[in-house]
Amino acid sequence: MSTQAYEITPKDKNFIGWHLAVAIIALAIGSLFGPLQAFEHAGWDLYKYLNPLIKSYYQGLTLHGVLNALVWTTFFITGFLTFTVIYGFKRPLKYPTLNLIGFLLMVVGLVLAAIPILLNEATVLFTFYPPMKANWAFYVGLTLVVVGSWVEGWGFFYTYAAWRKENPGVRTPFIAFGSIITMLLWQIATIGIAVDMLTMLIPWSLGLLPGVDPQLSRTYFWFTGHPLVYFWLLPAYISWYAMLPKQVGGKMFSDSLARFAFWLFLILSVPLGFHHQYVDPGVPPAWKFIHAMLTFSVFFPSMLTAFTVVASLEYGARQNGGKGMFGWMRALPWSNPSVAAQLLAGLLFFFGGIGGLANASYNVNLVLHNTAFVPGHFHLTVGTGVTLTFIGISYWLIPYLTGKKLWQPKWAVAQAWLWFVGMIIFSNSMHILGLLGAPRRTPLNLAPYIPAEWNSRLFQVGIGGAILFVSGAIYLTVVAATFWSKQPATEKVEVPVAEALQDPALGPAWLDRWTPWVVATLALIVLAYGPMLFDLIKNIALTSPGFRVW
Amino acid sequence: MSAQEKMHVDRYERNWMVASAILLVLFATAVSIAAFGMGIQVPAPEQRVDPRTVASDPNSPWSNPGIREVVAGEKYDVYILAKTWQYLPAEISIPAGASVTFYVTSMDVQHGFKIQDTNVNFQVVPGQVSKLTVKFTKAGTYNFICTEYCGAAHAAMAGKIVVSP
Numbered sequence: 001m002s003t004q005a006y007e008i009t010p011k012d013k014n015f016i017g018w019h020l021a022v023a024i025i026a027l028a029i030g031s032l033f034g035p036l037q038a039f040e041h042a043g044w045d046l047y048k049y050l051n052p053l054i055k056s057y058y059q060g061l062t063l064h065g066v067l068n069a070l071v072w073t074t075f076f077i078t079g080f081l082t083f084t085v086i087y088g089f090k091r092p093l094k095y096p097t098l099n100l101i102g103f104l105l106m107v108v109g110l111v112l113a114a115i116p117i118l119l120n121e122a123t124v125l126f127t128f129y130p131p132m133k134a135n136w137a138f139y140v141g142l143t144l145v146v147v148g149s150w151v152e153g154w155g156f157f158y159t160y161a162a163w164r165k166e167n168p169g170v171r172t173p174f175i176a177f178g179s180i181i182t183m184l185l186w187q188i189a190t191i192g193i194a195v196d197m198l199t200m201l202i203p204w205s206l207g208l209l210p211g212v213d214p215q216l217s218r219t220y221f222w223f224t225g226h227p228l229v230y231f232w233l234l235p236a237y238i239s240w241y242a243m244l245p246k247q248v249g250g251k252m253f254s255d256s257l258a259r260f261a262f263w264l265f266l267i268l269s270v271p272l273g274f275h276h277q278y279v280d281p282g283v284p285p286a287w288k289f290i291h292a293m294l295t296f297s298v299f300f301p302s303m304l305t306a307f308t309v310v311a312s313l314e315y316g317a318r319q320n321g322g323k324g325m326f327g328w329m330r331a332l333p334w335s336n337p338s339v340a341a342q343l344l345a346g347l348l349f350f351f352g353g354i355g356g357l358a359n360a361s362y363n364v365n366l367v368l369h370n371t372a373f374v375p376g377h378f379h380l381t382v383g384t385g386v387t388l389t390f391i392g393i394s395y396w397l398i399p400y401l402t403g404k405k406l407w408q409p410k411w412a413v414a415q416a417w418l419w420f421v422g423m424i425i426f427s428n429s430m431h432i433l434g435l436l437g438a439p440r441r442t443p444l445n446l447a448p449y450i451p452a453e454w455n456s457r458l459f460q461v462g463i464g465g466a467i468l469f470v471s472g473a474i475y476l477t478v479v480a481a482t483f484w485s486k487q488p489a490t491e492k493v494e495v496p497v498a499e500a501l502q503d504p505a506l507g508p509a510w511l512d513r514w515t516p517w518v519v520a521t522l523a524l525i526v527l528a529y530g531p532m533l534f535d536l537i538k539n540i541a542l543t544s545p546g547f548r549v550w
Numbered sequence: 551m552s553a554q555e556k557m558h559v560d561r562y563e564r565n566w567m568v569a570s571a572i573l574l575v576l577f578a579t580a581v582s583i584a585a586f587g588m589g590i591q592v593p594a595p596e597q598r599v600d601p602r603t604v605a606s607d608p609n610s611p612w613s614n615p616g617i618r619e620v621v622a623g624e625k626y627d628v629y630i631l632a633k634t635w636q637y638l639p640a641e642i643s644i645p646a647g648a649s650v651t652f653y654v655t656s657m658d659v660q661h662g663f664k665i666q667d668t669n670v671n672f673q674v675v676p677g678q679v680s681k682l683t684v685k686f687t688k689a690g691t692y693n694f695i696c697t698e699y700c701g702a703a704h705a706a707m708a709g710k711i712v713v714s715p
Binding site: 056058061125129131132213214215218253254256257260277278279280281282283284285288289292293296297299300303304307308311357361362363364365366367369370371437439440441442443444446447448449502506507508511539541543544545547549550 | 671
C-alpha cells in the first residue's frame, strides 16, 4: 500500500466538514440531555426547570437517543467514510453530485424528524415501538436520513468501481475497503427498517392503515437494530486497525486478518437480531436460540480485532523504546489527544464487549432484559468505544480539514480522560442497578418500587453524568475554538494511514473478491430470518390502532 | 497477486484465535445446559388475541383478569391485563411453594413485565400473550414492574405478589 500523501480538494474538505458540523451539533444537543437523565436518577430533577420548552424526561430521552445514537453517528460516519474513500482510493468521488444529494436528503430528513420531537409530538424514544404513534413527519424524516445515507453509499460504490477500472488487479487499499464494507452492511441491514417504515409505520401515521402489527414491527426493527451497531463500530475499527497504529509510530500487524474480520462482520452482523427479542412472546425459542449461537459467532471477529489492534499498538510502542510485558503501554503517545481518546475508548469497549456477551446469552438475558444493565452496556460500546473514538478522530481530522491548529491539545487530552472516568462511574453503577432489577429508560425517582439499597448507586449515576457533562463541554469548546481560531496550523496535518507489516498484495486473493461473500451474507440472512418473517407476514394482524400516551 | 497465496497468521495470533473459539463454545455450552438441562426457558408463542377486544370480550380471560386455582396450594394460573399505566390486577396473593403461570397481554401499547428477584421478565406486546412459569419458594412480597417505556406515567406502573408462608 502506497502511503504517499494525497491532497483532498478544498471542495471535498468542505463537504466532509459539513457532515462533521451536523454530527457535532447533534452530539452537543443530544448530550445535553444525557446528564439530565443521570441527574434524575440521583434525585436532582432539572427537567422541571425546562418546562415548557422540554415537556418531560421522556422527551429529553427521545432527543438524547435520536440525536446521539442515530444522528451523531450517521452524519459522522458518512463524513468520515467520504474521507476514507477519497483518501484511500486517492481519487475524487466519481459522482460528487450524487453524494451531495444524499447529504441534503439526510439534512432534510433530520429537520423533518426534529420538528415533531421538539414539539413533543414524537416522544417515542429512538426505538419508536408501535403502537405508540408519533407525528408522521418523525417517521418520514428518519426514513429520509436512511435513504440519504444509502445514496451517499451508492456514491462510494461508483467511486470504487471507477477506481477498480483504473487499477485492475490491485489490492483494494484497506481504509477504502473497510469503508465499502461498512456501507454495504448498512444497505443490507436497513432493509428491515425500510420495510417497516414504508409498509406499516408511514401509511399508518398518515391514516392510510387502520393499525399496525407490533410484533412484526419489532422484528423488522431489530433486523436493522443490531447490525446498526456494526455500522457504528466498523468506522471506529477502520481507525483502530489502520490509522491508530500510524499515530503511535507503528504498523498494521496483520492486513489479511483485518480484512478477514471485516468480511465476517458483513456476514454475521445481520442474522442475529432475535437476541434483542429473547423475551418477545411472538418468536419461537428455537429461532431465538439459533440467533443466540450466531451472536456468539460474531464475537469471534471482535476477538480478532482485539488481538490485531493491540499487537499493532505494542509493535509501535516497542519501536519507540517501550519495554516489558505491560510496560510498553507507557511508551504510547498519551499526550496526543487523538491517541489518548482512542486508546481509552478501546479499553472501555473491551468491557462493553464482555457485558454484551451476557446480554447475548439467551436465558441469562431474562435477568437483564430492559434493565439499566442495557444502557450501562451500550454507553461503553456506542457511547464510548464508538463516540470517544470519533472524538479522537476529529482531533486530527478537524485540523486537517480546516487547516487550523488544534486548540489546547492538553484540554483535549483531559476531555478524553474525563469521558473515561465519568463513563466508568456511570456505567458501572448502571450495570449493578440493572442486576438489582432497576428498569432502563425510567425516571426512577417517580417509581414506587425503589429499595433504599439502590440509592448509593443512583447517586453514582448522577456523578458519572456530571463528569461526562464537563467532558462534553470541553470537547465542544476545543472544536469551536479550533474552528474559529485565527491561528493556522504551523505544520501540515499528516493523515495517519499505517503501512502493514506484510505487503497486503501478498495476502490471499479471496480477500478481495466480493461475490462469494455477498452471496453468503444474503443466504445466511434468508436462512436465519426467512421462515420467521414469512410466518409473521402471513399472519399479519393490523389490530393495533395508534396511541399518544405521553 | 496470486490466488495460491496462503493467509499469513502469526503464531500468537493463531493461539489467540483458537482460545477465542474455545471460549465461545464454552459460553454456548453453558447457555445450552441452562436452557435444556436446567429448563430455564424464554417465552414461546402462546396465542394471539385482538388487543381491541381482549379486555371486553366475555370469552377472553382478560375480561376478568386475576388468579385461577388449578391445584389448590400447588398450581395457579394468573391472567394479567397490562394497560396505560397499570396492571389488572395489581396485587396477587399466593401460597409459598406454588407454581404460578403468568399470562400477560396488553390492550394498548407495549409494556414490560418483570417480577423482581425471579427469572420472570418479558415484553408485553399487544396482539400476543406472554407466558412464563415461576415457583415462589420463599414467602414475601415481590414487586412486578413495567420495564418498557409506555408513556407519561410509565414509572408508576407496578404491582405486587404477596407470597404467604
